Amino acid sequence: MGMPPCEAPGRMGARETSRSSAGFLPLYILTVRPMPAPSIREIARSLGLSHTTVSEALRDSPRVNPVTRRRVQKAARAVGYRSNPLAGALMSEMRRARSGTFRGVVAILDLDGPDRRPASSNRYHRELVRGASTRAEELGFKAETIVTGTQGISDTRLDTILQARGIRGLLLLPIAGNADLSGLDWTHFTGIYTDYLIERPALHTVCPDHYRSMVIAVERLHTLGYRRLGLVIQASHDARLLHRWEAAFHAYHEHHAQKEALPALVVNELERTKFIRWFKAKKPDAVLCHRAEVMEWMRECGARIPETHGFCCLNVASNTEPCAGLDLQPSLLGARGVELLIAALHRNDCGVPEHPSTTTIPAIWVDGPTLRRKG
Numbered sequence: 001m002g003m004p005p006c007e008a009p010g011r012m013g014a015r016e017t018s019r020s021s022a023g024f025l026p027l028y029i030l031t032v033r034p035m036p037a038p039s040i041r042e043i044a045r046s047l048g049l050s051h052t053t054v055s056e057a058l059r060d061s062p063r064v065n066p067v068t069r070r071r072v073q074k075a076a077r078a079v080g081y082r083s084n085p086l087a088g089a090l091m092s093e094m095r096r097a098r099s100g101t102f103r104g105v106v107a108i109l110d111l112d113g114p115d116r117r118p119a120s121s122n123r124y125h126r127e128l129v130r131g132a133s134t135r136a137e138e139l140g141f142k143a144e145t146i147v148t149g150t151q152g153i154s155d156t157r158l159d160t161i162l163q164a165r166g167i168r169g170l171l172l173l174p175i176a177g178n179a180d181l182s183g184l185d186w187t188h189f190t191g192i193y194t195d196y197l198i199e200r201p202a203l204h205t206v207c208p209d210h211y212r213s214m215v216i217a218v219e220r221l222h223t224l225g226y227r228r229l230g231l232v233i234q235a236s237h238d239a240r241l242l243h244r245w246e247a248a249f250h251a252y253h254e255h256h257a258q259k260e261a262l263p264a265l266v267v268n269e270l271e272r273t274k275f276i277r278w279f280k281a282k283k284p285d286a287v288l289c290h291r292a293e294v295m296e297w298m299r300e301c302g303a304r305i306p307e308t309h310g311f312c313c314l315n316v317a318s319n320t321e322p323c324a325g326l327d328l329q330p331s332l333l334g335a336r337g338v339e340l341l342i343a344a345l346h347r348n349d350c351g352v353p354e355h356p357s358t359t360t361i362p363a364i365w366v367d368g369p370t371l372r373r374k375g
Contacts, residue, residue, distance in 0.1 A: 038079045047075055059348050060188060063166055105142045106169035106341055107162060108132055112176060113149035120291065120318035124330050125173055127317055128194055131334030132171055139342050143171070155183025163188055168350060169341045171334070172198070176236070186352050190344040192337045196241050201352040206337045206359040208328040210241050213363035214248035214288075217312055217326055220365055221286050222256075224372055226310055229253075230284030231264040232275065232294060233314075238266055245314070249288070272297050286310035286371070292319040295370065311370040324368030329361055336361065 044054040049072070057064045057072035058081075064072075108129055114122050129145060136143040144167075148158060162170070168188060172179060174195035181191070182200040193205045221229055231249045238246055246264055253261030265278040270289075275297050279287075286309060287294060295311050303309035313325030336359060344350075 038081050043076055043081060060350060105144055105167050106136055106171060107167045108143050108145045108171045110145060110147045110173050111149050111179060113147045116149055124317045127330035128173060128334040131331030132338045135335035135338045141342060155181060159184050169345050171337050171341055188350060190350045192341045194333055194337050202356045204340060204353055204357050206333055206340060209360035209362040210244040211248040213326050214245050215252055216363060216365055217288060218252050221312060224374060226286040228260055228262060228283065228285045230262045230282055230287050232287055232289040233266055234270055235266050235268050276301060286312060288312045288314055290314045290318060292321045292323055305370055306372045310372065316366050322368050324371040325366060326363035327366045328363045333361055
């Protein structure tokens with residue numbers, strides 16, 4: 001005896017969908033709808049707080065009393081609340097568009113201070129700050145530079161200043177030594193370092209692609225007909241970048257046997273006597289160096305630039321004298337660092353990252369009067 005056709009299941013609740021005259025038990029389908037996620041307003045009502053207070057507490061804003069912040073966050077976890085960073089960013093953008101005013105401040109931290117840097121480094125840092133400030137303004141934020149090195153501001157004092165002013169995004173300028181901001185309470189902050197490596201704490205970084213940039217420079221010099229290239233670099237600079245300039249220079253020549261690589265001059269302090277001794281012994285026809293003053297020492301040895309010898313500056317932003325060489329694009333680096341920083345703020349992504357990453361940007365080549373036009 002055949003089974004009767006099944007009834008169509010209902011849209012909700014429990015409904016009998018199969019019945020048998022032979023006494024079989026009926027089959028039921030239970031449709032369960034998920035409970036809607038609690039909203040910020042519902043959490044606020046349950047706690048007797050305002051919507052704004054709960055919203056800021058969930059963003060870990062220092063404007064909310066720490067006891068209240070913990071109370072709100074505990075209640076949110078208990079009811080399974082999860083923030084939607086994309087929706088939050090969209091609402092912030094809509095409010096900003098209506099008001100036409102800035103919605104936040106990010107800090108550009110200068111841990112050394114201009115008084116502790118050579119003029120060449122200050123020119124590079126100024127471009128970083130300019131790019132960061134311009135991009136922050138385009139994204140609705142104000143970038144404020146805070147100098148700690150010459151002011152003697154401790155980490156504890158800096159932490160207090162930043163939290164009191166509601167600043168959570170920190171863009172760190174490169175420093176000469178080892179950067180150390182481990183004294184800050186990073187549960188309140190997100191940070192980007194604008195150099196290759198920082199370990200205290202280990203943050204996301206944005207910096208030039210030094211390896212690829214050196215390859216760009218060496219290839220251009222060989223295209224122009226130079227065959228005996230000499231690299232001159234300070235040891236501290238080389239070590240801070242884990243020897244990436246030097247590694248790229250030697251690796252390129254190792255895999256291009258027809259081109260001769262001279263031993264690099266790596267010194268603690270670049271000074272005239274050591275350079276002239278090296279220059280006369282190795283006889284390079286082109287020198288790659290950050291500092292343009294070595295051209296005067298080359299001329300003392302009989303070099304005529306660019307007729308007989310060439311000079312390639314590894315960072316044209318660090319010199320006032322026109323040179324051919326690499327533009328490390330510090331303004332673009334500052335802008336990219338701020339983009340990463342503000343994106344993290346929109347995600348409410350504070351704290352030391354579990355897996356810090358490095359974003360690199362290759363240099364662009366700049367023609368100049370210190371190299372001949374063609375080989």
